[in-house]
Amino acid sequence: MGIHPLSIILVKSDSKGDRLLFRYPHMTNHVRDLNQYTKRKNPYSLTNTEDLLQSLPFPTSNISNGNLTGLTDEVLSTLFAVKPELCEQKFELKVNDVRFVGHPTLVLSRGLKEVNSSMLFNIVFALQAQASHSIVKCYYDLSKRLGIALRHEEKRCGFLTDEIKIMVSTHDEIAGRSEGESDCDESPYELILQRSSLARGLKSVFSNLSSSGIVNIIINKWIQVRFCLPQKVHQSHKKGLLIDPEIIDRCLNSLRPYHGILLLTEPLDLLESLQIDCSPALKRLIQMYNPLKSLQTLAADSDLTLAQVFQLAGHLVYWAKATIIYPLCESNVYVVSPDAILTNQLLDSFSEHFPGVCLLQVINDFSLPTSISQKLNPLSQPQQQTQLVKIIIWLLKNHLLLQLHTYVRYIPTDIQDQETRDTNAMEGSESIWSLNETPKGTPTEIKEELSLTDKEDTLYDYQSEDYDIPSNDRKLLDKLCRLGYFDGDYHLEEIMYLENIRRSQLLQLLDKFRDVLMTSECEDAAIALFYSRLGT
């Protein structure tokens, strides 16, 4: 899938020319190259040097065993030491099946001798070519951040110049040594790792990206660079699904005040892991956090504006610290998520949290859509209730459950169909409407009114003339239809929230007008983005 980096490379270019200073992981290329050249398909075959078109020994792949190969330090340094015109913008180069991305950064050298010389450095990530645009963009962002931090440190105290000096002198030392003594196959990069803190920093960036996707380094013990690779962070609980920043943005754009957040880690652990200089608003939000609260309630409780809470929630989701849910309440209906994979690891982890309860049996109960109130027994103890809520929270955290919402769509009875039914009704002396428990409108009236309406344009728009029941219910239906709530895009909870009406009222309405109001049970699109088989 190409989310892991193949290599991280640091290149500089100044008045003394360009040089590859550091690369990680590094390996002795010489041995491999020898292998490549001696490897022939048939030991007896002749290499035909005459045939120019057919026998070309150039490799078409620069990746072997997940490592970058076939490109020497000199080649890479000429490639990455870009012309000044290409500095301070995205650098993207693809060579065969490797994609290099970086942000070439210019700094004014603090060297005492040359006053006005500028130096270019480029931290380049080598990725697999099939890495998607959004992955490349994230790596570019990281390279840019590191570049900015290094430039600042260079300005402040010449950190970069010092580090470059260490690296260059180590390179020279090894090069000089290998001429004289024969027994040193030692790579200069090992020594550089021991001597240079920047090199160690870059190494930790690389290994953090490969292991957790979260980078947190302090450059020169002064500037902190924090970065999160969303595609990696969000994969920890799901294989085969890439959560791009675009997906997170889409989820956040469809966030509503009635949504809630579900922290994926314990609130106390999260508070401890926060930086000292983190926003006090975030701390307050986490202190007030409860999966039963909507974002609006959270905003009120933590004394923040709703917009601020939205942003903090977005932040938490991006860093995979939280996920978006509908706040837990008795009427929530849950079902097994289609991408739930019950691994032994999950089973063990579940029985650790809830001894004596079998995950499979719990999951099995949700094979049919089940609401919390259905699971609650009026005779059950309070601790059983809290246990149930805890179990549901655990299942939601692991994306094993999916919440279903009821969506309503207004679809008027077909006009043609209605006419035939009307004529039938007149002939049969029994109104069709009486069957539908919506009396008081005589068929003939309806027919007349219908013939007035424009059949083509407004076939599926609401026409209040269809029903002539002067009741509160009809007024409510009229109002909700006009506001577009029955266009199929709103679920019951949303209508309840926006119109401040009770569930029972809505259910009553749905029942009375079930002929024209069709319901379907479906997941909330914003939340479903995090489920692999449901997205898009």
Next chain:
Amino acid sequence: MASTSLENVEDKEQEDPIRCIFFAEFHHIAGPKITCQVPDNYISKDIFDNVSVYIIPKAQLQRSTITITLKDYKILGFPVKIDDKKYARNAFYFNLCFVCDANARTVHYEPVVKKMSDFLMALEVENCFLSASDDKTRLAEMLAQVMQDLNLHKMCTLTEGTMTSHLKVVRLAPEPKPVLDHQVPIFLEDRDTFQNDQWDLTTQQVLPYIDGFNHVARIAAEADVENNLVKSCVQNLVYYGVVTLIPIFQYSNVYAVTPKLRKLPDDIKLQERCIAYASKLARQPAHFRDIYRMYSSMTYGVSMKDLCQRLNPQNLRINERRLVQFGLIEGLIRRVYNYPVLLPGASCSEEAKNNPIYKYFTGTYSLDEICCSTGQSAAQIEDIIERDPNVLMIWK
């Protein structure tokens, strides 16, 4: 086989056209320069100088596909070096480059650039086509032809003297997943419109049995073709977008709606197609609201059988099997599968130990898969599960 591609796929490809093709070489005095460009001066000299190191690179990078992305352009090249004493520096370096928009995908042009470079290289070796004179009008004609033909038709035939080369842009799609026994292939395009004779013999033998109801194992049996061959045929058809795979239809199946269903009442075109597809008779189309009611009633715990009993689609002029097919193809509904799981640590009865079917009760095989691999009917297996309290059925 490669010549088949769907119209909509071609539409998509049109989005990344070639903006410019240029030919750059290493001049023995002036260094790297563009000697021929169509359209003229699309890549200015300044821009070229900035990136010349990627166009005429070091010897180690010869014959590598190199793509450099700039702010406004993406340049794709394949640097080539011809060693010969007759050249000024004992070698002739050139690179034929395609230029696209910065955000375009260019991976599918890579083989084309490579092949065309080889063609030019052959011309150069044969009769010094590139280096003989400074007059590049013939080359310019050639580049213009390639650009026009590839952008319009996705293919181009180059002829120069006695040599000919055929270039074709092949769409790159992700590798389709392996086809399983219990899956049902169904045509996405009209069956009558595509020519049978352009497919290979095995596919031709398999095609008549693809009707949207037969599953792969059954097709293999009826067409008298080896199972794995059928699978690779179907996989190939999936790659080219001719068929897609849907779950097998049974009245015991459970389906759930997807958020896409909400678009159906607003999308008139989709609606018309849906009505035409799912109606029993073309002369008496079904009512849309009945179709919509059928779809929206699909949910967990409601099998097709329940739905048919409740709504009676036959009276509503709906063919429920085709209704389900349409919903699956368009993604309006999805199948809810059932997975039998044996509780871990449960004391195994004698039957559980002896019956080979128990090895499938791990939660990773759906009932369809188990039926297909054991040859037992769903009812038989459900009966076994019903009798053993240690086996749970998880719907997801």
